[in-house]
Amino acid sequence: MKILNYKLSSTNELLTARIGLLATAHTINTLSLSNTIDQHFPDLGNNCALKASTFINTLILS
Numbered sequence: 001m002k003i004l005n006y007k008l009s010s011t012n013e014l015l016t017a018r019i020g021l022l023a024t025a026h027t028i029n030t031l032s033l034s035n036t037i038d039q040h041f042p043d044l045g046n047n048c049a050l051k052a053s054t055f056i057n058t059l060i061l062s
Helices: 019-030 033-040 052-061
Strands: none
Touching: 019 033, 019 052, 033 052
16 A cells, blocks of 8 residues: 655644545545546647646546
């Protein structure tokens, strides 16, 4: 098992509101979701466009 090096800064806020993002980001990295998305969605051919994996990962994490 590969343990990812995530660090949380010290805060007075409750951790429960943000723990889902950490688990989701870990799952995205473990499954290599970015590579899979980029294989199945072609490049748009425009140098101003985002990669499909960047767009989809942003939607998932938001």
